[in-house]
Amino acid sequence: MNNVLIYTENFDGKFKKSIYEIASYGSEIARQLSGEAIAISLGEVAEEELKSLGNYGISKVLTAAGETFKTLQNRAYTAAIAQAAQQENAGVIIFSASNTAKAIAPRVSVKLKAGMVFAATGLPSNLNPFTVPKKVFHGKAFADVVVNSERKIISLSQNSFGVKEHPAEVTIEALQVEAAAPANTRVTDTQKASGKMLLNDAEIIVSGGRGMKSADNWQPIEELAEILGAATACSRPVSDEGWRPHAEHVGQTGKIVAPNLYFALGISGAIQHLAGVSSSKVIVAINTDKDAPIFQAADYGIVGDVQKVLPQLNEAFRKFKAEN
Amino acid sequence: MKILVCISNVPDTTTRIKLSGDQNAIDLSSVQWIINPWDELALTRALELKEASGGSISSVSIIHVGNAGSDATLRKALAIGADDAIRVDAAPADAYAVAHEIAEAIKDKNYDLILCGIESSDYNGSAMGGMLAEFLNMESVSSVSKVEIEGDELKLNREIAGGFEVVSATAPVVVIVQKGIALEPRIPSMRGIMMARKKPLEVVAATGAEALTEFVHYTPPQPKAACKIIDADNPAELVNLLHNEAKII
Numbered sequence: 001m002n003n004v005l006i007y008t009e010n011f012d013g014k015f016k017k018s019i020y021e022i023a024s025y026g027s028e029i030a031r032q033l034s035g036e037a038i039a040i041s042l043g044e045v046a047e048e049e050l051k052s053l054g055n056y057g058i059s060k061v062l063t064a065a066g067e068t069f070k071t072l073q074n075r076a077y078t079a080a081i082a083q084a085a086q087q088e089n090a091g092v093i094i095f096s097a098s099n100t101a102k103a104i105a106p107r108v109s110v111k112l113k114a115g116m117v118f119a120a121t122g123l124p125s126n127l128n129p130f131t132v133p134k135k136v137f138h139g140k141a142f143a144d145v146v147v148n149s150e151r152k153i154i155s156l157s158q159n160s161f162g163v164k165e166h167p168a169e170v171t172i173e174a175l176q177v178e179a180a181a182p183a184n185t186r187v188t189d190t191q192k193a194s195g196k197m198l199l200n201d202a203e204i205i206v207s208g209g210r211g212m213k214s215a216d217n218w219q220p221i222e223e224l225a226e227i228l229g230a231a232t233a234c235s236r237p238v239s240d241e242g243w244r245p246h247a248e249h250v251g252q253t254g255k256i257v258a259p260n261l262y263f264a265l266g267i268s269g270a271i272q273h274l275a276g277v278s279s280s281k282v283i284v285a286i287n288t289d290k291d292a293p294i295f296q297a298a299d300y301g302i303v304g305d306v307q308k309v310l311p312q313l314n315e316a317f318r319k320f321k322a323e324n
Numbered sequence: 325m326k327i328l329v330c331i332s333n334v335p336d337t338t339t340r341i342k343l344s345g346d347q348n349a350i351d352l353s354s355v356q357w358i359i360n361p362w363d364e365l366a367l368t369r370a371l372e373l374k375e376a377s378g379g380s381i382s383s384v385s386i387i388h389v390g391n392a393g394s395d396a397t398l399r400k401a402l403a404i405g406a407d408d409a410i411r412v413d414a415a416p417a418d419a420y421a422v423a424h425e426i427a428e429a430i431k432d433k434n435y436d437l438i439l440c441g442i443e444s445s446d447y448n449g450s451a452m453g454g455m456l457a458e459f460l461n462m463e464s465v466s467s468v469s470k471v472e473i474e475g476d477e478l479k480l481n482r483e484i485a486g487g488f489e490v491v492s493a494t495a496p497v498v499v500i501v502q503k504g505i506a507l508e509p510r511i512p513s514m515r516g517i518m519m520a521r522k523k524p525l526e527v528v529a530a531t532g533a534e535a536l537t538e539f540v541h542y543t544p545p546q547p548k549a550a551c552k553i554i555d556a557d558n559p560a561e562l563v564n565l566l567h568n569e570a571k572i573i
Binding site: 011072074078098103104105106107109110115116118119136137139140142145147148184186187188190192193198200201228240252260275278281285295296299301304308309312313315319 | 442
């Protein structure tokens with residue numbers, strides 16, 4: 001059971017950075033265990049894309065496609081991943097922390113009686129007892145979690161390990177899955193924005209709060225996001241007011257994000273908001289109130305009216321982008 | 325149709341987290357306890373669906389694994405409008421043990437729709453709902469931000485990268501919900517609080533389900549260096565610092 005199985009979710013047939021990150025992470029654990037790092041890919045993915053996992057230490061990719069894996073059916077996906085873990089003698093199973101991971105990893109945990117640590121923040125600090133670090137209370141404390149079962153499941157929090165190249169010879173093998181029982185859930189429609197930078201993929205996030213005053217004032221935020229190739233986000237009052245869609249709400253009850261750079265514009269920094277953004281590498285805050293809690297969390301700050309400062313800041317970024 | 329909502333009892337989300345002296349536990353001595361925010365939204369939506377159903381939804385029940393200290397939180401959920409409550413009498417050791425206890429407690433109760441919040445605001449495990457579905461061998465739909473009922477079918481919006489899928493489901497199913505499922509959690513009315521006292525809160529013995537994980541040690545987050553303040557008239561300096569000092573752009 002020294003092998004490590006990594007569930008490499010695809011997005012329209014492609015792997016994202018977060019998947020190369022968990023491939024890097026899983027293969028590092030496999031080396032510590034003197035085992036093999038094996039990926040499992042479900043759904044249609046081109047061979048060249050599957051082989052790209054070899055750059056991050058994966059030596060074998062199991063793959064299954066077809067009707068069953070066209071849309072996410074949690075029971076069928078769970079059965080395939082559990083089967084792969086058993087067949088490959090995987091003692092550790094790695095997931096990302098995506099919505100799909102939230103849907104499947106807990107089910108695999110029960111199916112294999114494997115204790116799970118969700119949204120781990122780094123490598124196991126100890127292999128025996130198997131101890132994994134994670135945040136609790138949305139970052140207000142860190143905890144060491146000991147997994148006592150024979151098999152273990154770790155979901156890795158995004159941007160907490162990084163993508164690390166470790167070229168390996170990779171083979172691709174078809175996983176023969178048993179036919180799934182018909183599900184009582186089916187996807188009837190898909191609504192997807194195209195070409196928009198997604199919050200969970202973004203390296204930079206530009207986020208606006210109540211200090212923006214109204215939905216009509218969002219244009220400079222959109223502009224900054226465009227200049228920097230960033231995603232836009234907002235605080236809870238903004239989505240509650242309907243100025244921006246709920247999907248943009250970052251914070252404890254919205255999305256938890258961890259970009260390289262987070263702009264908090266007109267956001268005072270309620271404790272619930274900070275809980276959702278505190279893993280950002282660098283936080284920039286602009287707020288009129290110099291005592292606003294956001295400045296406790298920020299690395300760089302400007303005390304001033306965001307509506308006045310932002311157009312000038314956009315100009316400065318535009319100039320920088322033109323010169324660099 | 326019978327709906328069950330799973331309830332976790334968590335410290336108020338504004339709580340400042342204090343660790344015990346040896347850092348092997350979180351000091352919960354002065355904590356205010358609340359219904360886990362996602363569970364509260366799930367309960368709110370369940371009640372909205374029941375009220376709009378014209379009687380086809382017969383009951384909204386709640387279930388919780390915890391000791392008697394949770395009863396105030398369960399009474400609040402009853403005051404908000406749940407019809408009855410079950411408390412499995414055990415300390416919630418981990419998500420696996422909690423899901424196992426709930427599965428055992430409800431296996432003969434034939435709930436059609438089981439709603440769970442996507443995570444709890446304390447240990448952020450994102451695990452219980454999916455685990456419960458697997459213990460019950462029921463299909464589950466996670467990251468759901470909208471639940472509607474049309475005839476015999478549930479229409480669910482499941483968030484995916486860049487948008488959502490509409491998922492049709494028939495009972496029985498476990499639906500794991502997130503932000504958007506209900507706009508505002510309901511606040512108990514005075515009448516609700518009075519009525520809650522008489523509503524059934526059944527305490528059932530635990531089966532002794534085993535936990536697979538254990539939280540052994542805690543550390544506070546690293547204190548952050550002081551924020552560098554830049555003159556509002558000189559935003560170019562911010563660009564300079566992000567480029568040359570933070571090396572982030």
